[in-house]
Amino acid sequence: MITPLTMRTEEVRFVHWCHPFLAVYLLICTSVPAHAASVKLEVDQAKSYIVVVTRKGGLLGFAGHEHGILATEWSVDVCFDKENPRASRAKISIPTLSLRIDTEEARRKAGLKAEGPSPKDAAKIQDKMLAPQNLDAQGHPEIQFTTNSVERKDDTIVLTGPMTIRGTTRTISSPVKLESQAGAYVFSGEFKVKQTEYGIKPESIGGVVSVKDPVEIRFQFHARSTTTECAP
Numbered sequence: 001m002i003t004p005l006t007m008r009t010e011e012v013r014f015v016h017w018c019h020p021f022l023a024v025y026l027l028i029c030t031s032v033p034a035h036a037a038s039v040k041l042e043v044d045q046a047k048s049y050i051v052v053v054t055r056k057g058g059l060l061g062f063a064g065h066e067h068g069i070l071a072t073e074w075s076v077d078v079c080f081d082k083e084n085p086r087a088s089r090a091k092i093s094i095p096t097l098s099l100r101i102d103t104e105e106a107r108r109k110a111g112l113k114a115e116g117p118s119p120k121d122a123a124k125i126q127d128k129m130l131a132p133q134n135l136d137a138q139g140h141p142e143i144q145f146t147t148n149s150v151e152r153k154d155d156t157i158v159l160t161g162p163m164t165i166r167g168t169t170r171t172i173s174s175p176v177k178l179e180s181q182a183g184a185y186v187f188s189g190e191f192k193v194k195q196t197e198y199g200i201k202p203e204s205i206g207g208v209v210s211v212k213d214p215v216e217i218r219f220q221f222h223a224r225s226t227t228t229e230c231a232p
Helices: 004-031 104-109 119-130
Strands: 039-043 049-057 067-071 075-080 089-095 099-101 142-146 149-153 156-165 168-181 184-194 209-229
Touching (some): 049 104, 075 209, 099 119, 156 184
Antiparallel strands (some): 049 067, 049 209, 067 099, 149 156, 156 168, 168 184, 184 209
């Protein structure tokens, strides 16, 4: 017959038996951080920019110009989780016709000297840049980049994903420096792409003055957290 005393004894034995498992369970539950969902960021376009820098080459490269190309219009959709970057994602779209070469602002943000091509030459270069043999702005009106992975690496975040230029898509990776304070963020980075990989032949004048195949794409985004959570 089971008496109350026997029941109490069995309960004590059960608790002692379960104790190690309870300890492990509590350890797991208290040691795994509860990540908040990624949230949409509101990007301040007035403080942000995307700029391309081309470098000169060839035997008489010193006689040519380096160029700065500024995206005057663009849109960005960012979901960000600072504690768990892998849950973050971004999509950037640039209307090809919005690109402007060698304006004062473009050269300044590209870190180039103010002295560039004359306004007349800059206008010719602008038309050639958007022409069918180059970016083909009419046939391919948008440049896009979308992340398919976001990884933390030391003190940077690495964005990897497909980038489409002139209808051709290649996978690129870009290290991004992150500065943050009180829900405000500054993302800045730089990566290179080769024009030939997107079906563009670098400009050359007789082979003695030319534009190098790799171009540098630099960006800086100023953003703030919102209260809008992103869908998984």
